[in-house]
Amino acid sequence: MFFRLRATMLxxxxxxxxxxxxxxxxxxxxxxxxxxxxxxxxxxxxxxxxNKIPLLLCNRDTGDAARQLESAFQKLGLFAVKKADASxxxxxxxxxxxxxxxLVAIVIPRGYGSSVEARSAVVASQALASFGAxxxxxxxxxxxxxxxxxFYHPVLQQSFRASVQGALKSAMQLVESRSLLQSIYxxxxxxxxxxxxxxxxxxxxxxxxxxxxxxxxxxxxxxASQHNVPAWTIFAMFFIVISLGSSVVRExxxxxxxxxxxxPTSYLVALASKQLTYLAVTLLQTAVIFSIGVWLFPRMGLxxxxxxxxxxxxxxxxxxxxWCAVSYAxxxxxxxxxxxxxxxxxxxxxxxxxxxxxILVPSFAMPASFQGVIKVSPLHWCLEAFYGLFLEGGKLKDxxxxxxxxxxxxxxxxxxxxxxxxxxxxx
Amino acid sequence: xxxxxxxxRSLSFSYEAQSLPIFKELDLDISAGxxxxxxxxxxxxxxxxxxxxxxxxxxxxxTVELMGRQLRTHDTSIRSVFGFVPQDFSFYHELSPMENLAxxxxxYGMQPKKIRERSKALLDVLGLADVANRQVGQFSGGMKRxxxxxxxxxxxxxxxxxxxxxxxxxxxTRHAMIGYLKQLNAAGTTLLYTSxxxxxxxxxxxxxxxxxxxxxxARGTLEQLLTENGATDLEALFIQLTGHxxxxx
Numbered sequence: 223m224f225f226r227l228r229a230t231m232l233x234x235x236x237x238x239x240x241x242x243x244x245x246x247x248x249x250x251x252x253x254x255x256x257x258x259x260x261x262x263x264x265x266x267x268x269x270x271x272x273n274k275i276p277l278l279l280c281n282r283d284t285g286d287a288a289r290q291l292e293s294a295f296q297k298l299g300l301f302a303v304k305k306a307d308a309s310x311x312x313x314x315x316x317x318x319x320x321x322x323x324x325l326v327a328i329v330i331p332r333g334y335g336s337s338v339e340a341r342s343a344v345v346a347s348q349a350l351a352s353f354g355a356x357x358x359x360x361x362x363x364x365x366x367x368x369x370x371x372x373f374y375h376p377v378l379q380q381s382f383r384a385s386v387q388g389a390l391k392s393a394m395q396l397v398e399s400r401s402l403l404q405s406i407y408x409x410x411x412x413x414x415x416x417x418x419x420x421x422x423x424x425x426x427x428x429x430x431x432x433x434x435x436x437x438x439x440x441x442x443x444x445x446a447s448q449h450n451v452p453a454w455t456i457f458a459m460f461f462i463v464i465s466l467g468s469s470v471v472r473e474x475x476x477x478x479x480x481x482x483x484x485x486p487t488s489y490l491v492a493l494a495s496k497q498l499t500y501l502a503v504t505l506l507q508t509a510v511i512f513s514i515g516v517w518l519f520p521r522m523g524l525x526x527x528x529x530x531x532x533x534x535x536x537x538x539x540x541x542x543x544x545w546c547a548v549s550y551a552x553x554x555x556x557x558x559x560x561x562x563x564x565x566x567x568x569x570x571x572x573x574x575x576x577x578x579x580x581i582l583v584p585s586f587a588m589p590a591s592f593q594g595v596i597k598v599s600p601l602h603w604c605l606e607a608f609y610g611l612f613l614e615g616g617k618l619k620d621x622x623x624x625x626x627x628x629x630x631x632x633x634x635x636x637x638x639x640x641x642x643x644x645x646x647x648x649x
Numbered sequence: 650x651x652x653x654x655x656x657x658r659s660l661s662f663s664y665e666a667q668s669l670p671i672f673k674e675l676d677l678d679i680s681a682g683x684x685x686x687x688x689x690x691x692x693x694x695x696x697x698x699x700x701x702x703x704x705x706x707x708x709x710x711x712t713v714e715l716m717g718r719q720l721r722t723h724d725t726s727i728r729s730v731f732g733f734v735p736q737d738f739s740f741y742h743e744l745s746p747m748e749n750l751a752x753x754x755x756x757y758g759m760q761p762k763k764i765r766e767r768s769k770a771l772l773d774v775l776g777l778a779d780v781a782n783r784q785v786g787q788f789s790g791g792m793k794r795x796x797x798x799x800x801x802x803x804x805x806x807x808x809x810x811x812x813x814x815x816x817x818x819x820x821x822t823r824h825a826m827i828g829y830l831k832q833l834n835a836a837g838t839t840l841l842y843t844s845x846x847x848x849x850x851x852x853x854x855x856x857x858x859x860x861x862x863x864x865x866x867a868r869g870t871l872e873q874l875l876t877e878n879g880a881t882d883l884e885a886l887f888i889q890l891t892g893h894x895x896x897x898x
Contacts, residue, residue: 225755225761226755226756226758228755229751229752229754229755229756230752230755230756232751232752233741233744233748233751233752236743236744236748237741237743237744240743240784241743476737476738476739476741476742477735477737477738477739477740477797478739478740478741480705480735480737480739481733481735481739481740481753481800481801482756483704483705484703484704484705484728484731484733485725485728485753485756485757486725486726486727486728486729486756486757486758487725487755487756487757487758488725491756647707
């Protein structure tokens with residue numbers, strides 16, 4: 223039996239290595255995807271951290287608060303501020319943005335500074351009265367502050383706009399707090415607050431230290447490669463459905479299948495051979511893509527992929543993911559009647575499973591109604607297992623809860639395949 | 650060893666979608682060492698009968714015995730008794746003849762050394778030695794037919810089923826293949842052959858049966874059949890017994 227299996231694997235390997243299109247889909251496409259997606263995500267990360275968002279600033283006010291706000295925007299470090307003439311109309315701003323001169327524009331309206339100062343004066347007076355330190359205890363209406371106008375180009379995504387708004391609000395908060403403090407200080411001391419003192423009070427003195435939660439105590443902050451390389455490796459593994467599913471259909475369609483059914487060897491040998499051969503392919507895909515992440519990415523200016531400390535865990539997870547991918551591809555091939563069916567359904571189903579499995583969009587960002595569906599996707603469990611090793615610094619025992627559902631799905635797919643073959647009287 | 654190579658008793662088969670059976674309670678014995686031709690119009694049930702004899706189809710009733718052993722779906726060992734040369738090219742076009750033979754030899758359960766020896770001998774006999782390591786996908790139709798035949802006879806089967814083995818080949822290839830099949834038969838292999846090439850059948854077969862509407866309507870040697878029916882050749886006999894109507898349905 224071993225000789226028959228070896229001969230069948232040799233046959234499958236020969237056919238595979240002569241299928242240039244299949245090899246391209248299995249190896250070149252995922253490598254290109256991993257590089258492109260990592261580069262894109264890395265540049266987005268750098269856009270937020272290193273590069274600056276072009277911002278058109280039109281200050282139509284002449285008050286101190288408006289100048290302070292302008293200065294605060296500059297100091298945020300998030301924007302590359304281009305100053306527009308105060309006389310530029312809203313239509314003029316829109317026109318410059320349509321020319322992609324800037325993706326975001328901020329207009330400080332006329333009267334902004336005086337409205338901030340007026341509000342600070344009233345609030346300061348009420349605050350002092352409540353402290354019993356003088357002030358005006360009569361209930362005056364607190365004046366509203368003129369709204370800052372934020373123009374944005376429609377290409378700017380909602381999440382990006384939210385970041386811009388958050389930055390703007392922190393700058394506005396700073397200006398308003400400073401104005402309020404100055405009012406209170408001036409009321410109490412009848413002189414302006416010393417600048418150094420003001421800095422001490424207003425400016426943030428505490429920083430933020432990021433601590434990624436890991437199981438092994440590693441505090442390396444995950445980079446775009448850590449997120450993308452495992453994800454697109456899983457996608458590549460499952461995308462062998464194009465080559466393997468087609469191979470099963472092709473074998474059924476051409477006469478070789480007819481002859482195989484008349485030979486004194488069970489078709490289970492052919493299935494075992496395909497599983498072992500393509501499992502080896504998934505291991506090779508993983509080795510190639512991970513090697514590129516470790517050695518080639520840094521040479522391309524991308525962050526290097528750091529392999530997990532648990533090498534055996536990585537091997538087991540890769541094997542289980544590969545087996546699931548191979549089982550799925552064979553099942554598609556066994557059920558499909560034509561190569562078009564296998565390729566079409568195979569490719570679309572993998573993209574869908576990747577989408578709901580968190581490869582394209584993080585699982586946690588999915589709507590609540592999708593959270594149950596996510597668990598149906600084998601790619602989700604693969605991703606969770608890889609992330610457990612790559613991002614959380616876990617070991618094999620830590621990702622067992624991801625491996626077990628994956629094995630369950632694999633066995634279910636295998637059972638479906640055998641049921642179909644039995645129904646067709648092939649085994 | 651049994652003197653009967655193929656023994657069919659009360660064989661009935663019908664496809665799920667069809668109400669009428671393809672054949673019902675069919676009996677057929679073919680002696681060992683014969684070159685038996687099975688002829689009939691399209692849709693007569695020849696290929697279905699061969700598929701039942703090779704285990705590709707499961708009959709609803711009846712038995713098929715090959716060299717004294719009953720054919721059963723899950724008994725794969727009996728499949729080494731026979732070889733099959735289907736009408737379609739039944740091999741891997743991406744592989745060379747040698748690679749195809751190596752794979753199918755393993756599936757026949759042959760030893761590696763025996764596979765190598767038989768493959769070399771067969772490729773020599775069938776004029777494929779020079780292209781033994783070229784991909785079959787690049788071959789002409791005649792060369793592919795010879796590869797198809799080589800795979801079917803690789804394990805030196807006791808019975809060889811041939812379903813239109815020479816479709817689309819030139820005269821030279823046909824002569825070579827018929828010559829080889831006669832050699833094979835002389836060495837002890839029983840042949841069961843179907844074809845619409847009736848001239849070729851006259852050259853090859855030493856016994857034949859006309860099969861129509863799921864039953865055997867005439868059987869004997871060519872001389873016997875021609876004499877009994879007053880026909881001049883097999884084609885005339887064929888038309889005489891099966892009629893002139895199209896049989897595509």
